[in-house]
Amino acid sequence: LKEDYQIVVIGCGAGGGTAAQFAKKTNRKSRITIIEKGQYPQYSKCGIPYTISGIIPKIDDLIEFSEEWFSKQNIELILNANAEQIDIKNKKIFVKKYSEIFEKSFDSLIIATGADPVLPPIKNLKKGNNCIEGVFSVRTLDDAKKISSYIKNKYRVIIVGAGLIGLEMADSLFKRGLKVTIVEVLSDILLNTLDKDMARIVSEKISDEIIIFKNHHVTKVESVNGKLNKVCIKNKITDLEKSIDCDMLIIVTGTKPNIDLAKRIGCKIGLNGGIVISNKSETNISNVYAVGDCTEYSNYVNHKHILTGLGSIVVRQGIAAGINAAGGDYKLLQGVLNTSTSEFFNIQIASVGPTSDNLKDFSVISAKYNGLSLPEYFPNKKRVSVKLLVDEITGNILGAQIVGDNAAFRINTFAAAILGGIHFETFRKLETAYAPPIAPPFDVITLVCDKISIKLSHKK
Numbered sequence: 001l002k003e004d005y006q007i008v009v010i011g012c013g014a015g016g017g018t019a020a021q022f023a024k025k026t027n028r029k030s031r032i033t034i035i036e037k038g039q040y041p042q043y044s045k046c047g048i049p050y051t052i053s054g055i056i057p058k059i060d061d062l063i064e065f066s067e068e069w070f071s072k073q074n075i076e077l078i079l080n081a082n083a084e085q086i087d088i089k090n091k092k093i094f095v096k097k098y099s100e101i102f103e104k105s106f107d108s109l110i111i112a113t114g115a116d117p118v119l120p121p122i123k124n125l126k127k128g129n130n131c132i133e134g135v136f137s138v139r140t141l142d143d144a145k146k147i148s149s150y151i152k153n154k155y156r157v158i159i160v161g162a163g164l165i166g167l168e169m170a171d172s173l174f175k176r177g178l179k180v181t182i183v184e185v186l187s188d189i190l191l192n193t194l195d196k197d198m199a200r201i202v203s204e205k206i207s208d209e210i211i212i213f214k215n216h217h218v219t220k221v222e223s224v225n226g227k228l229n230k231v232c233i234k235n236k237i238t239d240l241e242k243s244i245d246c247d248m249l250i251i252v253t254g255t256k257p258n259i260d261l262a263k264r265i266g267c268k269i270g271l272n273g274g275i276v277i278s279n280k281s282e283t284n285i286s287n288v289y290a291v292g293d294c295t296e297y298s299n300y301v302n303h304k305h306i307l308t309g310l311g312s313i314v315v316r317q318g319i320a321a322g323i324n325a326a327g328g329d330y331k332l333l334q335g336v337l338n339t340s341t342s343e344f345f346n347i348q349i350a351s352v353g354p355t356s357d358n359l360k361d362f363s364v365i366s367a368k369y370n371g372l373s374l375p376e377y378f379p380n381k382k383r384v385s386v387k388l389l390v391d392e393i394t395g396n397i398l399g400a401q402i403v404g405d406n407a408a409f410r411i412n413t414f415a416a417a418i419l420g421g422i423h424f425e426t427f428r429k430l431e432t433a434y435a436p437p438i439a440p441p442f443d444v445i446t447l448v449c450d451k452i453s454i455k456l457s458h459k460k
């Protein structure tokens, strides 16, 4: 690469920030500029729910890499600057900062524009371009600040969307003393992460603490003096409507990738609406890379494209884009395992691989095992439920889900098994670590394999 090789990164989220860092590490002489339309440098969105509960005392503590940090690394970070247009032929972008427009030339471009929340069609939700007072999304540091300051003196909150973020927010607001209701359009909570039978374990446990309306959607909101005071919901099966008094409505029903700039220069957009990237985080246009929530990539197990929506995946794509854009050579795995975890209301959950609904093209044999986190005789043991999905033809592990203690570390073992193409009968014999206060001699992760084995032998 030439001496003053120029890399421009659009977006300073986890994806863009990581890409810039790795580009610099790969080629110290390269000139790297990050254009970020917001006012903050790289921060952790994943920490937002914990600033609401107060576990993280200061919201600004979520800023992981400051402006000074980028400047020390010799990476130019321009905040409050919106990348408006890309001239791909002449390799430059046009940026608007306040009322000024300037150009930046590049040799390599990394698009890391993330995604924006999608608001479902709810009557009276907006006044002009903005949502009415009392309605919030959960995506940015400013969203966290707004929610946090609005909570004071409010006590009834409705959360729309029972995915991981919805539940993390429910837990945080519950911890702050609010009365929490969740409205979910699907037949149970967490169905993007867990199978229905596993999700039910969680929803049964948490329905002691909060109210959950399943199969419901929000139809309209009502306000007094411009402030939200009622939310109307409808049962999608019975059509019965209900109106609930509330002070806050938090909408976490998913996001839409920011692909406008990429689309305008001819980047291939996939069926899920994300920029399609290769295992080097490249788009179909040479020297243009894309990373993070604006992209889609193949699932390692079923090879279907899925939108990137996990920070764990985003930073790995950032590494690939940064290294490759700066002249290195780095390949991602041929797909994402979608290993994820969370904790709410003292319940840990974790999952890897597609859920059963997304394995329809496979001949799947599954089993569930309810065991204990510690030996039977040890105090404070807790129930751990595990579900395993195995390919009946090859015997390979396709996916696993866990509800219970140490869910993340237990699921990571399954993630390694999927990656290694390990037959479940081999995994069944895995020698897991044992000490009474930590784990039992036979862990639930191998005991569930016994059940698969028995099921298969009955089929023969």
Ligand SMILES: Cc1cc2nc3c(=O)[nH]c(=O)nc-3n(C[C@H](O)[C@H](O)[C@H](O)COP(=O)(O)OP(=O)(O)OC[C@H]3O[C@@H](n4cnc5c(N)ncnc54)[C@H](O)[C@@H]3O)c2cc1C
Residues within 6 Å of the ligand: 010, 011, 012, 013, 014, 015, 016, 035, 036, 037, 038, 044, 045, 046, 047, 048, 049, 081, 082, 083, 084, 112, 113, 114, 115, 138, 139, 140, 165, 258, 261, 291, 292, 293, 294, 308, 309, 310, 311, 312, 313, 314
């Ligand atoms: C509340 C919450 C909790 C989460 N928890 C977890 C978790 O526990 N584990 C996990 O793995 N993942 C989690 N995630 C997901 C994870 O945070 C995201 O996948 C990740 O932050 C996305 O990073 P990104 O860089 O792709 O996008 P973003 O962080 O959205 O960054 C994109 C940036 O691009 C900027 N931008 C967009 N367009 C332009 C433009 N034209 N010009 C200039 N700048 C532009 C935006 O302002 C933005 O700062 C969570 C997400 C949220 C919201």
